[in-house]
Amino acid sequence: MKLILSLYFATYPDAISSKIAANSVALAKQIDASLHAVAINVDIPDVSNALSNYLLDLPYKIQEVEATSRKRSKVLLEAIAQEAEQGGVSLTTQELTAPPALMGDLAAKHSRYSDICLVGWAPADQTARMIAEGILFGSGRPTLLLPDSTDLGALGHVVIAWDGSRVAARAVADVRAFLERASRITVVTVTDEKPLPGEGIGERLALGLRTRGLVAEAVSIQAGDSSIGTALQEHALKIGGNLLVMGGYGHSRVRDFVLGGATEGILADLRLPVVLSH
Template identity: 65%
Template sequence: MQLMASVFLPTYPDPPGPKVASNAVAVARWLNATLDVAIVNVDIPDVSNALSRFLLDLPPKIREVEAASRQRGKILLDAVAGETSRCNVTLMSQELKAQPALMGEAAANEGRYFDLCMVGWTPNNEASQMTAEEVVFSSGRPTLILPGDEDVGQLDHVVIAWDGSRVAARAVADAKPFLERASAISIVTVTDEKVLPREDIGDRLAHGLAARGLLAKAESIHAGNNEIGAALQEHAIEINGSLLVMGGWGHSRLRDFVLGGATEGILADLRLPVLMSH
């Protein structure tokens, strides 16, 4: 069965980083997946107040903002189309429209129709961050968070952040397409962050993967004085990991996200691609 992946590219107030689109195409090629590109443009409600119309001249400004959003979307789509053609990746595309506060929600709702969601993460880019958080916690699909400013390359060394939890188990199951293509799999357990179910959880997961034909190495690390998210990323980079797989702790209420420690640390300073499941 053909894997279906979608990348969500919000265009307001700023587009994602310059590498997100090309990285999404590279991942689709790596997975032999069809890529759906969902451009998320802004749709600002009409202003009917007479004072707003005549004194502030808002309606023309709204049309100008929406037109700029659509133009950024067209540029992004053209860039992806050129990249998919070069890489021989099957492309589908769609345009979503949503009010500024609901752009992430629109992406998450659409993401439920795909096997994998991809989003960009660019520092100080509110649209990218809001979309990423909403898709991770509301789409019900595994979400690959891509750095917006650098090439990701082949995701052939998968590092699994493993604590034996439900969300970690879900993440490992969702990572199957990546695990099957990996040349190396590392299972990393942080032992000084919280009480773990048992001492050998990493070895147990390695044995389970081996029974499925996947060779993995289990190891334990200490976070020490580092935040757990920083410790996981630093270790993954140290062992030349190209993809970090982890469960996403958190929930959203009225767009106020409450994140677990590891999740918050990863999203505060994303340094490599992260596949997150909730």
């Protein structure tokens, strides 16, 4: 059965890098998936009054911002279409509209019809973070964060962050397509961050993966003075990992996400492609 990847990006207040076009298509091609690219254009509510109309010409400024957003989405969708045609990847596209504060909720609602959701990631891009959090905690689908600063290479070495939890197990199940194509899998357990459910949990998962015919090993590391998100990414890069897989911890408290330490560390400083599952 062919997987469906969905890519979500906003064009307000800034557009993501055009590199996301090549990277999302390259990812779909690697796992023989189809791609659905979704641009979320901004819809700014009209809060104008007579004074703002006179002094600021607010209605015109709103129309200008919305037109810029639509123009950016058209450019990016055309770039993705061109990449998909060249790469032989099946592509569909869609444009949605939402107020800035509801972009994450809208992305979560629509992403429930795909298998894996992609979000282009740039440092300090709060809109991308909002969309990623919305999908992660509201869609029931895994979220794959793609850095926009590097070209996506072969995801041959998959690194699994393993603590024996439900969300970690969910993450492993969600990336089966990547595991089946991996030349190497490393299960990493951080031993000094929190109590673990037992000894040898990483080796137990690695053994199960080897039983399934995959090449897998287990290692234990200590985070030390680093945050767990930083420690996991640094170790993954150190051993040549191309994709980090982990559970996404967090819950919503009056619509403000309260994130676990590892999830917050990843979202604050993304260094390689990361799959988060909740």
